[in-house]
Amino acid sequence: MIDKYQSIKTIKGIFIHTFLMSVALTCLLPLLWMVRCSLMTNRAIFTDKSLIPHEIHFANYLEAWSKGNFGAYFLNSVIYTTCVVFGIVIISSLAAYAFSRLKFPGRNFFFYMFVAAMMIPLPGSFVPLFVLMNKLGLINTRFGYVLCMINVGLSMSILLLKTFFDKMPKDLEDAARIDGCGRLGIWWNVALPLARPAIAVIVIFNSLNVWNEYILAQLLLTNNSLMPLQRGIMHFAETNSVDYHLLMAGLTIAALPIVGIYLLMQKHIIKGLSSGAVVG
Numbered sequence: 285m286i287d288k289y290q291s292i293k294t295i296k297g298i299f300i301h302t303f304l305m306s307v308a309l310t311c312l313l314p315l316l317w318m319v320r321c322s323l324m325t326n327r328a329i330f331t332d333k334s335l336i337p338h339e340i341h342f343a344n345y346l347e348a349w350s351k352g353n354f355g356a357y358f359l360n361s362v363i364y365t366t367c368v369v370f371g372i373v374i375i376s377s378l379a380a381y382a383f384s385r386l387k388f389p390g391r392n393f394f395f396y397m398f399v400a401a402m403m404i405p406l407p408g409s410f411v412p413l414f415v416l417m418n419k420l421g422l423i424n425t426r427f428g429y430v431l432c433m434i435n436v437g438l439s440m441s442i443l444l445l446k447t448f449f450d451k452m453p454k455d456l457e458d459a460a461r462i463d464g465c466g467r468l469g470i471w472w473n474v475a476l477p478l479a480r481p482a483i484a485v486i487v488i489f490n491s492l493n494v495w496n497e498y499i500l501a502q503l504l505l506t507n508n509s510l511m512p513l514q515r516g517i518m519h520f521a522e523t524n525s526v527d528y529h530l531l532m533a534g535l536t537i538a539a540l541p542i543v544g545i546y547l548l549m550q551k552h553i554i555k556g557l558s559s560g561a562v563v564g
Contacts (some may be wrong), residue, residue, distance in 0.1 A: 315539070322532035329528050341529070352516035358537075361513040363426070365494045368433040372441050372490050373483055377433065380445035381471050385457075395446070398531045401439040406500070409436075415501060432500060436447035437490040444486060448479045484552030492542055513538050 321329050323340045332338060348354065382388075383395045413432050414423075422428025452475060460470045476483070498514035505511055517538065520531040546553065 305481050313537045318532050318535055318539075319525060320530060322536045326527060326529045329529040344529050344533040345537065347513055348520070348537065351530060352519045352534055354534065354537060355511065356509060357511060357513045357516040360510060361495055362541075364430060364433065364512055365491050367430045368437070369436040369487055369490050371430065372437045373486060376438055376441035376486065377445055377476060377479065377483070379438075379470065380442045381449055381475050383442070384446050384449035384452075386467075389409060395442075398439045398442050402443070406436060408502065410503060413500075423504060424510065429501060429504050429510075432504060433494050433497065436500075437486075437493060441486045441490070445479055448482045449475055452478055471512045481552045484549045488542075488546055488549055488553055491545055495538070495542055 318333070322344055323342065324332060324337045324344075325339070325341060328337065328339065379398075383391060413435070417428045417432065419424050420428070422431065456474050456478075457470050459474060460474050465473060495512075496514065497512065498518075501512050501515070508515070517531065517534045520527040520534060
């Protein structure tokens with residue numbers, strides 16, 4: 285009986301790991317193909333069928349950086365991503381702490397409004413966002429674009445952080461009050477340190493959204509010097525021809541920072557996702 289149980293458990297484990305490995309390969313193969321093509325010439329991409337290119341051209345990255353004006357666009361994306369993620373973390377953590385710990389009229393109504401906003405697709409909010417930014421005179425400004433991107437990421441961040449703050453022991457708050465902390469002191473010294481796994485998830489998800497955003501930037505920013513990194517990639521996709529080797533090199537450059545952030549925060553992200561899955 286024990287041997288039969290062990291055999292079923294082993295077969296089940298093999299099946300699960302095989303399935304997970306196939307999913308991982310499905311996700312990794314496009315990235316590997318992108319890196320492979322970034323090291324080849326435009327002609328070799330369609331003629332060289334080998335997994336590893338016969339001729340490797342690292343100069344593609346330098347050409348893509350200079351031809352696509354990646355220096356200015358890269359700096360813009362770093363500024364936008366840093367400002368947006370910082371704003372989302374501060375605003376969402378304050379709002380989530382208020383929804384979790386403070387009692388005020390309409391608390392549940394406003395919280396459910398934020399949750400309901402997650403069901404609205406981003407393109408569905410383009411028109412009201414553009415009208416609002418136009419009336420405020422923030423079209424074609426960095427500040428207006430940052431405000432819009434903060435708005436995009438607030439709902440999910442508030443929901444995730446509120447889940448963490450709801451599980452925070454009240455004894456810690458009482459101890460902080462004895463030490464002389466007010467509401468803001470408890471939020472800064474107790475709530476935020478405990479929510480580091482959730483904050484890591486918020487940072488990587490919103491960094492990915494801002495870093496890869498192009499359509500909203502195209503709508504709000506008309507000055508080419510204010511455009512993010514994705515605008516530089518579009519230089520390689522012209523009307524009549526596409527420089528695939530430079531396009532892949534540009535995509536690889538754009539992907540590296542996000543991959544680096546994920547690797548640095550991997551443990552916190554996994555902990556945050558697994559902890560946030562249980563509400564209680």
